[in-house]
Amino acid sequence: MNITIIGAGNVGYHLSQRLVEVGHRIQQIFSRKTDKVIRISKIIKAEPIDNLSSVKKGADLYILAVKDDAIGSVAEKIRKKIPGNSWVVHTSGSTPSTVLEPYFENYGVFYPLQTFSMNRMAEFTDIPFLVDANKELMKERLYSLAETISPKVYRIDDEARAKIHVSAVFVNNFTNHLYAIAEDMLRSEELPIEVISPLIQETAKKIRFHSPQTVQTGPAVRGDEATIQRHLEYLEKFPKYKEVYELLTGSIGGMYGS
Amino acid sequence: MNITIIGAGNVGYHLSQRLVEVGHRIQQIFSRKTDKVIRISKIIKAEPIDNLSSVKKGADLYILAVKDDAIGSVAEKIRKKIPGNSWVVHTSGSTPSTVLEPYFENYGVFYPLQTFSMNRMAEFTDIPFLVDANKELMKERLYSLAETISPKVYRIDDEARAKIHVSAVFVNNFTNHLYAIAEDMLRSEELPIEVISPLIQETAKKIRFHSPQTVQTGPAVRGDEATIQRHLEYLEKFPKYKEVYELLTGSIGGMYGS
Numbered sequence: 264m265n266i267t268i269i270g271a272g273n274v275g276y277h278l279s280q281r282l283v284e285v286g287h288r289i290q291q292i293f294s295r296k297t298d299k300v301i302r303i304s305k306i307i308k309a310e311p312i313d314n315l316s317s318v319k320k321g322a323d324l325y326i327l328a329v330k331d332d333a334i335g336s337v338a339e340k341i342r343k344k345i346p347g348n349s350w351v352v353h354t355s356g357s358t359p360s361t362v363l364e365p366y367f368e369n370y371g372v373f374y375p376l377q378t379f380s381m382n383r384m385a386e387f388t389d390i391p392f393l394v395d396a397n398k399e400l401m402k403e404r405l406y407s408l409a410e411t412i413s414p415k416v417y418r419i420d421d422e423a424r425a426k427i428h429v430s431a432v433f434v435n436n437f438t439n440h441l442y443a444i445a446e447d448m449l450r451s452e453e454l455p456i457e458v459i460s461p462l463i464q465e466t467a468k469k470i471r472f473h474s475p476q477t478v479q480t481g482p483a484v485r486g487d488e489a490t491i492q493r494h495l496e497y498l499e500k501f502p503k504y505k506e507v508y509e510l511l512t513g514s515i516g517g518m519y520g521s
Numbered sequence: 522m523n524i525t526i527i528g529a530g531n532v533g534y535h536l537s538q539r540l541v542e543v544g545h546r547i548q549q550i551f552s553r554k555t556d557k558v559i560r561i562s563k564i565i566k567a568e569p570i571d572n573l574s575s576v577k578k579g580a581d582l583y584i585l586a587v588k589d590d591a592i593g594s595v596a597e598k599i600r601k602k603i604p605g606n607s608w609v610v611h612t613s614g615s616t617p618s619t620v621l622e623p624y625f626e627n628y629g630v631f632y633p634l635q636t637f638s639m640n641r642m643a644e645f646t647d648i649p650f651l652v653d654a655n656k657e658l659m660k661e662r663l664y665s666l667a668e669t670i671s672p673k674v675y676r677i678d679d680e681a682r683a684k685i686h687v688s689a690v691f692v693n694n695f696t697n698h699l700y701a702i703a704e705d706m707l708r709s710e711e712l713p714i715e716v717i718s719p720l721i722q723e724t725a726k727k728i729r730f731h732s733p734q735t736v737q738t739g740p741a742v743r744g745d746e747a748t749i750q751r752h753l754e755y756l757e758k759f760p761k762y763k764e765v766y767e768l769l770t771g772s773i774g775g776m777y778g779s
Contacts, residue, residue: 478636
């Protein structure tokens with residue numbers, strides 16, 4: 264396919280390279296940051312643009328890989344440059360596809376359910392793609408496109424995607440915050456922070472083979488009040504983290520009825 | 522060393538095999554479950570015992586790999602069979618070494634900071650060992666012993682270990698609970714639960730190279746009230762998980778001042 268990518272942040276950066284890698288052509292790539300878009304455009308052999316008014320018609324698909332709250336305004340701007348029957352998708356997990364409806368007749372979502380970082384390789388063969396579109400033909404074509412870059416493709420509508428996104432917040436944003444709390448406590452105690460890293464890795468790996476409910480451990484699920492009390496006393500010095508400890512301990516107790 | 526292991530649960534099972542693998546001898550291994558201890562004893566060529574009154578003197582070290590609340594009573598029982606100057610350690614992160622003080626002159630802790638499962642290989646070269654003892658010589662010998670099975674050995678006293686254990690609860694028990702919440706929500710919505718697994722893996726892998734505070738993402742750190750409101754409305758049907766969402770969203774906001 265001949266694709267234009269709007270946005271060269273974490274998603275646009277990795278996705279555009281992957282698309283080229285598997286044989287698609289990137290017509291144009293946009294970023295407001297001129298240096299950045301020129302750098303990326305060389306890798307993917309696309310025309311770099313740093314102004315939305317330079318977006319050209321003729322791409323088979325326009326992928327808006329921009330911040331959630333910018334999708335609507337970007338769609339409005341590029342609509343002035345490309346026909347209303349162009350195929351346009353965004354890459355957001357939490358934004359309904361219908362945000363594009365006022366501007367385009369054929370719209371959808373092309374959502375890679377993964378966390379991307381500028382300086383980490385993205386392993387696309389392990390990234391689930393959640394695709395949707397308002398027209399059946401477009402849905403099929405998006406599905407086929409996703410299959411060229413990942414073996415894990417799902418047809419997921421706006422409502423289901425929104426639900427999945429909430430779960431993603433729990434396992435990504437909230438989990439990372441727990442890591443940050445642990446690191447902050449260890450650092451402020453001048454204890455080695457790397458000591459918990461293997462545990463973090465193994466906790467994640469384990470659930471590839473076991474349902475997390477079946478492998479829950481710790482004082483909360485054991486109902487080990489003595490240990491919980493010792494922990495709470497220690498956490499007096501971190502009152503905000505104490506609140507998190509109390510709530511999650513109660514939540515675990517509630518799930519297992521201990 | 523010539524070692525007796527009391528307990529053939531997750532820790533005793535993996536630790537005894539690793540000790541044999543690197544050249545130590547297991548004198549006896551105890552489990553109340555006769556079948557189980559016979560099975561393990563064959564792998565590690567140790568005498569299986571299913572009664573604590575069969576514990577023999579003569580081991581260089583006795584490792585109590587039993588549940589936290591059983592350590593004291595097990596120590597009391599084996600004290601009747603072995604001399605008071607025997608070297609005795611437990612493997613618990615949250616229990617002070619001094620729980621052994623009433624029974625033995627030489628006591629300590631040999632704590633592998635990892636989550637073990639019966640049916641998963643334990644990669645000891647990646648497991649931090651936190652060791653401590655009440656005598657300097659024993660401390661040195663425990664340190665050397667730990668170094669034979671893992672390159673990551675730390676001298677950590679009771680107080681520091683207790684602090685590290687609280688952090689371990691956050692990144693292991695609480696994180697696993699977040700996985701369980703996500704799985705429960707997806708399952709009750711009849712959505713594919715495997716769709717979030719790559720995200721879980723990548724979230725963990727990322728912090729091997731980045732401080733978690735520096736890679737925090739999501740609506741809470743962005744201060745994206747519209748998305749948070751949508752999530753909270755959806756979570757009306759999971760009131761307990763809504764509480765978790767609200768608290769952790771607030772906690773993230775507090776950490777980043779958003």
